[in-house]
Amino acid sequence: MGAAWQVFCKELVDALRDRRTLAMVLLSSVAIGPLLLVALSALVADFEARAESREIYAVGIEAAPTLQNYLLRQAWTLQAAPADYAAAIVKRSFGHAVLVVPASFEQDLADGVAPRLTLVSASANNRAQGEAGSLSHLLRGFNQEQAALRLVMHGVAPGLLQAVQVDEQDLAAPSVRAAQFTRMLPFFVLMAVLYGALHAALDTTAGERERGSLEPLLMTPAPRWALVLGKWGAVASVGMGVAVLSCFSFLPGQWLLRSETLSAMFLFGPREALLFLALLLPLAAMLSALLMAVAIRCKSFKEAQANNTVVVLAVSLVPMVTLFNQGGEQPWHLWVPALAQLTLMQRVLEGEALGAADLLLPLAVAAVLSALCVAFVARQLRAAALR
Amino acid sequence: MIEVQSLARRFITGWGRRARVMDAVQSVSFVAADASITGLLGANGAGKTTTLRMVAGLLVPDAGRIRVDGIDVVARPQAAQARLGVLSDARGLYPRLTARENIVYYGRLQGLGAAAADARAVLLADLLDLAPLLDRRTEGFSQGERMKTALARALVHDPSHIILDEPTNGLDVLATRSLRGCLRRLRDEQGKCIVFSTHIMQEVERLCDQVVVMAGGCTVALGSVPELLARTGQTDFEAAFVQLAFPAAPASSAGRMSQAAQGLPAAVS
Numbered sequence: 001m002g003a004a005w006q007v008f009c010k011e012l013v014d015a016l017r018d019r020r021t022l023a024m025v026l027l028s029s030v031a032i033g034p035l036l037l038v039a040l041s042a043l044v045a046d047f048e049a050r051a052e053s054r055e056i057y058a059v060g061i062e063a064a065p066t067l068q069n070y071l072l073r074q075a076w077t078l079q080a081a082p083a084d085y086a087a088a089i090v091k092r093s094f095g096h097a098v099l100v101v102p103a104s105f106e107q108d109l110a111d112g113v114a115p116r117l118t119l120v121s122a123s124a125n126n127r128a129q130g131e132a133g134s135l136s137h138l139l140r141g142f143n144q145e146q147a148a149l150r151l152v153m154h155g156v157a158p159g160l161l162q163a164v165q166v167d168e169q170d171l172a173a174p175s176v177r178a179a180q181f182t183r184m185l186p187f188f189v190l191m192a193v194l195y196g197a198l199h200a201a202l203d204t205t206a207g208e209r210e211r212g213s214l215e216p217l218l219m220t221p222a223p224r225w226a227l228v229l230g231k232w233g234a235v236a237s238v239g240m241g242v243a244v245l246s247c248f249s250f251l252p253g254q255w256l257l258r259s260e261t262l263s264a265m266f267l268f269g270p271r272e273a274l275l276f277l278a279l280l281l282p283l284a285a286m287l288s289a290l291l292m293a294v295a296i297r298c299k300s301f302k303e304a305q306a307n308n309t310v311v312v313l314a315v316s317l318v319p320m321v322t323l324f325n326q327g328g329e330q331p332w333h334l335w336v337p338a339l340a341q342l343t344l345m346q347r348v349l350e351g352e353a354l355g356a357a358d359l360l361l362p363l364a365v366a367a368v369l370s371a372l373c374v375a376f377v378a379r380q381l382r383a384a385a386l387r
Numbered sequence: 388m389i390e391v392q393s394l395a396r397r398f399i400t401g402w403g404r405r406a407r408v409m410d411a412v413q414s415v416s417f418v419a420a421d422a423s424i425t426g427l428l429g430a431n432g433a434g435k436t437t438t439l440r441m442v443a444g445l446l447v448p449d450a451g452r453i454r455v456d457g458i459d460v461v462a463r464p465q466a467a468q469a470r471l472g473v474l475s476d477a478r479g480l481y482p483r484l485t486a487r488e489n490i491v492y493y494g495r496l497q498g499l500g501a502a503a504a505d506a507r508a509v510l511l512a513d514l515l516d517l518a519p520l521l522d523r524r525t526e527g528f529s530q531g532e533r534m535k536t537a538l539a540r541a542l543v544h545d546p547s548h549i550i551l552d553e554p555t556n557g558l559d560v561l562a563t564r565s566l567r568g569c570l571r572r573l574r575d576e577q578g579k580c581i582v583f584s585t586h587i588m589q590e591v592e593r594l595c596d597q598v599v600v601m602a603g604g605c606t607v608a609l610g611s612v613p614e615l616l617a618r619t620g621q622t623d624f625e626a627a628f629v630q631l632a633f634p635a636a637p638a639s640s641a642g643r644m645s646q647a648a649q650g651l652p653a654a655v656s
Binding site: 002003006007010013014017018208211212213214215216217218219220221222223382385386 | 440443444445446464465466468469471473475476477478479480481482483484488492493495496497498537540541
């Protein structure tokens with residue numbers, strides 16, 4: 001065990017002295033939390049600001065005083081649409097739907113001919129499309145009001161038109177609503193851990209082999225398992241360090257939230273950070289062993305980097321499983337490394353309690369895979385030195 | 388003392404029909420005594436590096452026996468490795484560690500305490516003229532400085548046996564002379580058993596107490612330089628080597644063949 005400790009200390013010192021790589025890894029892992037939160041809160045704040053502004057962009061609204069009156073009564077303000085609104089909506093430089101009113105609106109309304117209004121938006125322009133929905137809702141209200149007035153004039157109770165009444169009820173808790181916005185946070189933390197361990201994993205295996213220091217190392221009486229354990233311990237420590245930094249960076253990161261709604265909904269305290277870590281630390285150890293196992297068979301750092309893109313790609317495609325799987329969370333998700341952690345971190349963000357079984361299953365899978373990968377590296381070490 | 392008996396090692400590369408079998412070492416035997424320098428002399432591909440790797444416990448032989456001070460290397464590799472200081476063909480250093488840290492790291496892996504490993508690093512730095520470089524990171528070291536650091540690393544645990552695989556490769560004249568002086572001191576003052584491989588005749592003539600001539604993975608001759616000269620009836624050791632290693636070659640082409648083996652232009656000789 002003494003030899004493993006010596007290797008661990010040396011590898012850790014070696015990794016920590018690679019200042020440039022370390023600075024990039026630390027910067028990305030520490031900055032990732034606050035940066036993501038700022039970006040998200042800016043997005044939500046924009047949604048909120050737009051919802052509060054209650055502006056309608058219209059063309060020819062002066063020809064429709066009745067409609068104008070209705071809209072103003074609903075506390076909306078009217079704005080003239082720019083002349084080139086159609087092109088701007090298509091190019092997505094103008095994020096509002098535009099209401100086009102015909103010149104004969106008032107006359108048609110008086111004559112009992114339904115005037116034809118046009119609501120211009122583009123389905124590729126999400127912001128305009130979103131606004132078109134609320135405008136359409138608003139215009140249905142105008143329609144109902146006019147119809148009710150006409151029925152009253154003919155002595156018919158307007159209530160007859162309403163066969164049913166619908167009350168909408170949103171059952172999602174605030175934390176679950178917030179989790180819709182923060183869904184990508186666990187993924188970025190996971191990737192930070194993976195990239196944090198990547199360089200150290202390659203340097204201790206393929207890098208060692210490339211610079212010709214693996215052969216002399218194997219000529220010492222230190223057992224191979226001790227060499228591999230020491231190396232794995234150092235790589236896993238770097239990955240775990242990145243996990244700790246990125247998880248705890250969310251705590252001060254919350255101060256930067258611009259959206260009050262989001263900051264009220266996104267509750268990430270020390271408990272959540274610790275739960276994240278309980279999930280991420282075993283994964284960091286497993287990913288370190290896996291990266292080393294892939295790299296040990298490679299002759300150079302570059303080759304190892306190319307081969308490990310498969311691991312990076314596999315981990316980055318994990319969110320796709322949840323995206324394509326419309327059936328929601330499946331029991332097998334917890335058996336797949338990275339997917340299990342993503343699923344459970346999402347649950348933590350949604351404020352759900354995690355049971356011991358939820359934590360133990362991914363831990364056991366990570367432990368078994370780590371042991372297999374470490375054994376594989378130990379087995380390959382001598383062959384790697386001689387190739 | 389290192390005893391090597393009828394050593395053999397075969398490599399198989401590729402699979403199925405494309406498999407290639409190469410008998411790197413077929414029958415190598417020699418005994419390297421304590422307080423002496425034994426040179427394994429052979430052309431490229433003669434099996435020198437494979438033999439030394441087997442002696443160092445890095446490769447397991449298919450047949451034969453290797454003993455270091457009576458310890459069987461195959462049966463007890465770690466006990467044998469503790470008595471060996473090996474400067475292999477691959478002598479990579481850790482560029483972000485200082486020369487001292489590189490040496491001490493190996494000392495710790497050899498089982499020395501921190502203070503003892505550091506004391507050995509200082510001692511070896513003096514022996515190898517490495518003292519001014521000891522606390523510099525090895526990144527940017529010259530070839531000679533790298534070799535000296537690697538040698539100090541191999542000797543940190545004060546092994547009784549030293550194995551060097553083509554130690555003067557890439558060294559300039561001064562560094563080569565300095566290394567030769569160092570090996571002589573280790574033999575004469577500390578009684579080390581030194582085995583090194585080379586294909587440079589000059590090195591063997593100047594340094595070796597005993598020469599093991601290897602060709603095609605076999606030991607073809609064994610003895611001191613004067614003994615080998617007497618056996619072949621040559622006055623030039625290069626010609627004697629070619630006669631021993633390549634018996635089919637005519638005597639007149641001996642010089643040319645050895646030049647070709649060393650990659651030297653004919654005019655240099």
